[in-house]
Structures are given as C-alpha cells and as structure tokens.
Amino acid sequence: MSAAVPRAAKRLRLAPSRSWVCSECRRSFASSVRQRQQQPGQEDKTTHFGFETISESMKASKVAGVFSSVASNYDAMNDFMSLGIHRLWKDHFVRSLNPGVQYASVHDQQEGQRILDIAGGSGDIAIRMLDHATNINKDNKTHVTVSDINPDMLAEGRKRLSATSYQADGRVDYLEANAEDLSAVQSGSIDLYTVAFGIRNFTHKDKALREAFRVLKPGGVFACLEFAPQLSNPLFNAVYKRWSFSAIPLIGQIVAADRDSYQYLVESIERFPSQPEFAQMIKEAGFLIPGQKPDGTSIEGGWEDLSMGIAAIHKGVKPL
C-alpha cells in the first residue's frame, strides 16, 4: 500500500478537529517558551532527542512537534508501546496512590487534596484520580490541576473532562506550563504530584524533580509512571526490544503516517534512566523513597515494576 492513503486519512481525521493548530504556530510557541527560560551561555548545549543529539534549544520544540503530531491518536501509540495494557497500569497507579481524603469527617480536614497532574494532557490520570477520590473515598472536594506544555494536548484533556461532572463542579483546572518551571504554582501547595509517561520527554529531569519538591506540601507525594529501558528478564527484554524498535515505528508509519514521531518515542524510552538510577535521582531531589532501609544504601523496593518491568511506578514522599 502506498503511503499516500494513510496520509490522506490522517488529514481527514485532523481537519475537523477543533484543537488543530498549524504546526508552525506550535513550533514557534514552543520556542518562545524555551527562549524565555534560557540562561545566557547555554545556547550551544546539546541534549538527546531519542538517539539523535541535538541542541537543547531544539529539544522542547521537537518534543512539542511529536506530541502535536500524535495528540489525536496518542492512545493508539500507548497501546503499541504497552502491548495494550497502559490502561490497566494507569488504573493500578491511581489505586495504589489512593487519592482523596478517606472518612473526611473523622478528622478536621474538610479540604480534600490538591493534585497536580504534570504532562497530563490526555486527562487520563485526572479522570481516574477524581473517580477514585469520589467513588472510593467519598471525597467530593479533591481537585486536580491538569498541566501540560502542549496546548493541543491540554485541549484534548479539557474536551474529555468537560464530558464529566467534575468540570461543572469546579474540581479541575488547566495550566499550560513546562514541568521544569512551575512558577505559576505556589510552593508547598500540592498534596500529590503525578506524571505519567511524561518525564522521559523532559530535557532536565532533575530540574523537574526539584520543581516537584518545591510545589509539594511537607508530607506530599511525588509519583511517576513511566516506561522502563530494560525488562527484568533478559530473554523477554530481547523480544520486547525487537518489537518496540522494529514494529512500532512501522506501525506508526502505517496508522499515523508518522514514522519519526514513533521512532522518537521508542528511543526516548531506551534513553530513560534505569529504575535504580531514577530512584536515586528522586532521592537526590530530597524525597524519602518508600521501602528504603534507614542506612540508605538499599533502594530495592523503592519502585514497583509493572508487567515484568516494561513500565515502573516510582514514588517519593517529601519529609516534614
């Protein structure tokens, strides 16, 4: 089949969408954000874009390009990468965090929680958080701020959340921001900071972690759901790597006529730190890692592998 057919299909899908913005506008938006943040003397630093090495200044706009081009079918992309189980992972992620104030009447906290969902464009995590707080913990107060660097993704989330009652109840709002600079969010104001399948795209992950630490209340929780670079079992790892490196970009090309974006996604996972390395980064930002021993050496159990380590959940608690 020639590539022309899916390309036409893609155009058809995108054309009527309210959230469609011309890609040049998007790119210039992303680079204006980037320019405001850039420090003098950093112009020539390079970073990784998948396996390509590019100047740091280009990464944000390239990432923006990827997510703008996959915004309308990011679900399909996540399905390929997770072998279709990212929805279950998200369910588990939210259930394990147990958001919402249980038995709010027992103690005096009537406020509910303030949740900040970073890179939350799709609204997937926000909806699950609010569902859990409301249905499991009978908490009608807990509030989620959905934040994303990409206005197209944010519009996608807004569209989905406006179909729920949470929008009308004022339990959700939106913030367009780079996770590395959350200056719009007050220090010590957040109970729970979540980032699902987002952090591997950040240029400076350590900066994002420091921002997370800053905006959290003492006792607040950082939680991250992300693909991991290596499966625990070497045999499965080899099979999965073969799948992700050869099949996914190809599928990306066929269903979305966009091989490069999918290629980037696969490679960005490969580049992401291993579970022990990432746990160490979270610790260095100042967090307590669950399950760690007091001598601080062993960080076994500081994260939870999902589906043999295709993805992992990391958590950190900000000490008092």
Added chain:
Amino acid sequence: MALSYSSPTALQPPPYREAESAILSSAIKHVPVHGFTQQALNLGAKDVGYLDISTNLFPRGAYDLVLYHLVTQRLALKHRIQFPEGQSIGVGRKVKSLILERLRANIDTGVLPRYQEALGLMSLAENIPSSLRELGLLSDEIWYLAGDTSVDSSWYTKRASLSGVYAATEVFQTTVDQSSDLKDTEEFLDRRLEEVRVVGSAVGGFGQWVGFQAGAFVNLARSKGVRI
C-alpha cells in the same frame, strides 16, 4: 546462611527511618479502635503532622503496620523479661516464658482483639515470605535469649519447631483465648512443647512444619472471609 543464634537485633541499625517510626508508632495506637487498616495508618500520619497521602511511604499499606508490630515487639522482648543471674533455669522453661511474654505484648499493646486481621494479612500470598522471615527471626531471638547459642546440625530443626509452636500458639491466643491471664494459652503451649519434645524431629521437620502452617493459615484466613 550463618548458622548461629546470635541475636539478629544486636548489631543492626534501627529498622525504620524517623518519619516511618513516627507515623507507625502513632498508627499502632489507633489499631484497638480501627484495626490493622489503612485508616489507622492515615490517622497515625495525621497525628504527627503528615498527610493522608503520605502513607504512600508504606508500599504494603496495612500489612506494613502488622510488620511494625512484629518487628518492634521482637526487639522489645529482651527488655520485657530478665532471668535472674546465677539461678539455673532450664532452657526449656526459659523458652516457654519468652513465648508467653511475647504473646502478652499482644495484650499490653491493645491489639489482641484486632489480631485476626493481622493474621489474615500475614496469610496473603504476597506477605507470606516476609511473615515467615519475621517468625524465623523471632525464634532466633527466643533461642538466643534463652541462652541456647549452640551451633549444630539441629539448628534448622530447632528454629523450625519453635516457629511452629509459636505460630500455632499465637493462632490459639487470637481465636480462642482472649483472657488477660493467658491460662488456656499456656496449657495449649505446654502441650505443643511436649509434642516437640516427644516426637522431636518428626514434627520439627521443616517441610512438615511449612505444610502444617500453610494449612493452618489458609483455614484461618478462609474463616475470616479471605478468598484463597
């Protein structure tokens, strides 16, 4: 693995970090009213200035509260009982006193009426390895405090048989004898210790012990409505 009864607690760093100790020690005070539950953990966290969400520090939730009780009471055992110097009390009698003293800690901390929940959590598949490990450490501690520091081929047998006796007696205490003087439990314990003495390695055999305990735990858990 080193074959020794040296107190496993003597050289170890404190088992919990400051924040964990603070939250768990407050949470355990809520167990008499709220049981070994997530809610007890939440209330404990709030007592010391943490948030409900901070209980994510405990990956196993309510079971971490159970484990806290087991660990702290194992460590406290050596302070709960002092055998008079000079008098010769047999190792067997010391072992019996130590077991009873450990069981008394379940009463003194007020958790005994909720202890079935603890046993239920210990019997869940994902928690069995660490429950058994903690039981083994308690046996080591009891043999050590009783003055039996011999290292010989009967080590595994002794460890296993004491673990078996302790676990069975604790199940009896929890499900049958809730009196504060532990009279029935003491009689039950006497019979178990006598069995071990008479039948010896047949009961103490590790495989049999595991089988026996697994059966007992599963039955107990089923009776508490846990679906296994």
